[in-house]
Amino acid sequence: MLNTSELAALCEARHGDPFAVLGPHADAGGQVWLRAFVPGARSVTAVDPGSHAPLTELQQRDGTGLFEAPLGASRRPYRLRIAWGDGRSGVYADAYAFGAALGEQDVYFLGEGSHLRPYEALGAHLMQADDGAGPIDGTRFAVWAPNASRVSVVGEFNGWDGRRHPMRVRHGVGVWEIFIPHVGVGDRYKFEIRTADGQVLPLKADPFAFAAELRPATASVVAAPVRRALPVDRHAANRRDAPITVYEVHLGSWRRGDGNSFLDWDALAAQLPAYAADLGFTHVELLPVAEHPFDGSWGYQVLGLYAPTARFGEPAGFARFVDACHQRGLGVLLDWVPAHFPSDVHGLAQFDGTALYEYADSREGFHQDWNTLIYNFGRTEVRNFLVGNALYWLERYGVDGLRVDAVASMLYRDYSRAAGEWVPNVHGGRENLEAIDFLKRMNEIVGREAPGTATIAEESTAWPGVSRPTSVGGLGFHYKWNMGWMNDTLQYMRKDPVHRRWHHNELTFSLLYAFDENFVLPLSHDEVVHGKGSLLAKMPGDRWQQFANLRAYLGWMWTHPGKKLLFMGGEFAQNDEWNHDRSLDWHLLQHPEHRGVQALVRDLNRLYRSRPALHALDCEPGGFEWIEANDAEHSTLAFLRRGGPGALDSVLVVANFTPVLRQHVRLGVPDGWRGRRLRELLNTDSAHYGGANIGNGDSALAVEPVAAHGHAQSVAITLPPLAVVVFEAGG
Numbered sequence: 001m002l003n004t005s006e007l008a009a010l011c012e013a014r015h016g017d018p019f020a021v022l023g024p025h026a027d028a029g030g031q032v033w034l035r036a037f038v039p040g041a042r043s044v045t046a047v048d049p050g051s052h053a054p055l056t057e058l059q060q061r062d063g064t065g066l067f068e069a070p071l072g073a074s075r076r077p078y079r080l081r082i083a084w085g086d087g088r089s090g091v092y093a094d095a096y097a098f099g100a101a102l103g104e105q106d107v108y109f110l111g112e113g114s115h116l117r118p119y120e121a122l123g124a125h126l127m128q129a130d131d132g133a134g135p136i137d138g139t140r141f142a143v144w145a146p147n148a149s150r151v152s153v154v155g156e157f158n159g160w161d162g163r164r165h166p167m168r169v170r171h172g173v174g175v176w177e178i179f180i181p182h183v184g185v186g187d188r189y190k191f192e193i194r195t196a197d198g199q200v201l202p203l204k205a206d207p208f209a210f211a212a213e214l215r216p217a218t219a220s221v222v223a224a225p226v227r228r229a230l231p232v233d234r235h236a237a238n239r240r241d242a243p244i245t246v247y248e249v250h251l252g253s254w255r256r257g258d259g260n261s262f263l264d265w266d267a268l269a270a271q272l273p274a275y276a277a278d279l280g281f282t283h284v285e286l287l288p289v290a291e292h293p294f295d296g297s298w299g300y301q302v303l304g305l306y307a308p309t310a311r312f313g314e315p316a317g318f319a320r321f322v323d324a325c326h327q328r329g330l331g332v333l334l335d336w337v338p339a340h341f342p343s344d345v346h347g348l349a350q351f352d353g354t355a356l357y358e359y360a361d362s363r364e365g366f367h368q369d370w371n372t373l374i375y376n377f378g379r380t381e382v383r384n385f386l387v388g389n390a391l392y393w394l395e396r397y398g399v400d401g402l403r404v405d406a407v408a409s410m411l412y413r414d415y416s417r418a419a420g421e422w423v424p425n426v427h428g429g430r431e432n433l434e435a436i437d438f439l440k441r442m443n444e445i446v447g448r449e450a451p452g453t454a455t456i457a458e459e460s461t462a463w464p465g466v467s468r469p470t471s472v473g474g475l476g477f478h479y480k481w482n483m484g485w486m487n488d489t490l491q492y493m494r495k496d497p498v499h500r501r502w503h504h505n506e507l508t509f510s511l512l513y514a515f516d517e518n519f520v521l522p523l524s525h526d527e528v529v530h531g532k533g534s535l536l537a538k539m540p541g542d543r544w545q546q547f548a549n550l551r552a553y554l555g556w557m558w559t560h561p562g563k564k565l566l567f568m569g570g571e572f573a574q575n576d577e578w579n580h581d582r583s584l585d586w587h588l589l590q591h592p593e594h595r596g597v598q599a600l601v602r603d604l605n606r607l608y609r610s611r612p613a614l615h616a617l618d619c620e621p622g623g624f625e626w627i628e629a630n631d632a633e634h635s636t637l638a639f640l641r642r643g644g645p646g647a648l649d650s651v652l653v654v655a656n657f658t659p660v661l662r663q664h665v666r667l668g669v670p671d672g673w674r675g676r677r678l679r680e681l682l683n684t685d686s687a688h689y690g691g692a693n694i695g696n697g698d699s700a701l702a703v704e705p706v707a708a709h710g711h712a713q714s715v716a717i718t719l720p721p722l723a724v725v726v727f728e729a730g731g
Helices: 004-011 104-112 265-278 315-327 380-396 407-411 433-449 483-494 497-503 505-512 543-559 586-590 592-610
Strands: 023-026 032-037 041-047 054-060 066-072 079-084 089-092 123-130 135-144 148-155 168-170 175-181 188-195 245-249 283-286 304-308 331-336 401-404 454-457 479-481 519-523 563-567 624-628 636-642 650-656 662-669 677-683 713-719 723-730
Touching (some): 004 066, 032 054, 041 066, 104 380, 123 175, 148 175, 245 265, 265 283, 265 315, 304 315, 304 380, 315 331, 331 380, 380 433, 433 454, 483 497, 483 505, 483 519, 483 543, 543 592, 586 592, 592 677, 650 662, 650 713, 713 723
Parallel strands (some): 245 283, 245 563, 283 331, 331 401, 401 454, 454 479, 479 519
Antiparallel strands (some): 032 066, 041 054, 054 066, 079 089, 123 135, 135 175, 168 175, 624 636, 636 650, 662 713, 677 723
């Protein structure tokens, strides 16, 4: 029989090796004893797995909940018939009759820190296991907690009692695991962890949970695996020479249901992809959809990195949403947050009583801006957790790319820190060498294991080579958000046109570095919150001028080198700044001026996608040539965009950022346009978009042998007020 010290350890939930004492075990004399710790049971009987005929009655030790009895001279299959104190009864497989749940290869790679897909080993996995009586359904649980003295799975299936299912530790890797029969899809669970010094922590959610409860509840949920067919054409869709125009969406406030409720995944799938595709976008980018406790974080304070949020339904619903986007020809990009995580007690913070996922020193491990914790990028298991998560979304759900949030905060140890508040690297510098190495590794593995997908950095500094390959010293991202372009151009557009002549460089400066990186031009959610106002509200002048300015600004953005990103609501000139707690103001589309902006965005996307001159060389200096960059006095600019070596592979873009009509504006054009006639492809002042309809209309403008702007040929155009006009050379 079990000795009293081990019995006490089981009763007090501090036994570190429960598989050594529970289940069937032979004593020194060869007798097989069967032990089951089942507090709350009235009686426990070992029965034949097939007939349920009794084999032996287990006796309870002193009311402790430990039942034990000799089973015979040899091991034999059994089940446990349990009669509970509340009158229930049933026949169950014994979790302690099964061998190790994790394979040796998984354990080896987890220990080495080279497991590319740790989510296949850790977390909660539906499976069948055989205890000698045949296969039985259940769930394998595994969690990394190397400094714990005991870890248990708790849930409704065991009364949330940490004494019922303490786990087996795999020594050397710090992983605890157990197969629990009869636990299945929808069962809620957490981990109860006892620290090395004996403290029992608040219950912890599973870091690798594939589903979670809807907030404010915090339990993890056993979920069926999701595997999607990968898009066959995403290689082409994400290339540098492809047209990429992104509709950025916060799913919780794009559109709401009755009573201001969230739409579920299927309602979103029925509406959002069709809308974005109709407007001509090539991709949708979703603010973080991984599980997060606080709506007001917009998803950027993530705790369930592997679980699509329950706000919109089950994980399979998110997979159907991704499929619906792909069926409409849309790529799906996810905002991904490996820079930091919140300190909620049920999450990763002090997970096993130590700084396991975060840096221990607050000068390295605490974000002052967001009151969050910073991942320990130097720890192999943490890097595996994050890199594996990147592959998880790209492979399991078939998403097409990840936009990595807050990269600048990862690169610099002194980010938002005063002198003395940060720890230098081993060379005494401010660069976070561990984070840099992590980002490079993540991009290399994604490139190798999920070819054709894209990674995009939100990086707000002048860090060199963000979107250059790691083989040449870059970070390995495919694209980088051009925050400088966004800041400069919005600053320019806010000014009254009479003052713009003094700030002309705010439009032209971006072309000095436009090809240093593979840039995305972002008008993102960050520009329309926290008192910044909507895009429309940023524009100066009366109502007509505000709309004209916005249309001209969108025209400037879509013709400027770089891929495009527009946050929802901007496409129809939302009046108010974004509010995450309610729907966009769709009723504004009753008004022609708002419909006009929407029509302009649709036509800009159509033009951008249909003309290689506007996208094929987005990231190459050969795709751009100034015609007029210095007319600050009149706030006009003109340039060529090229899609190839031929003169006819080009379009001419002309902008006027004053409310003054300019007629007979002469502009030099390529010699290859000699004898050609130009036609207007797009005019942001068109009546179709709510403008005054001033321009060149259907007139074919003759290219004349008159020298201008260093070219022997030129053309004279009418330039509407507060407008961008695009021309193409015809026959």
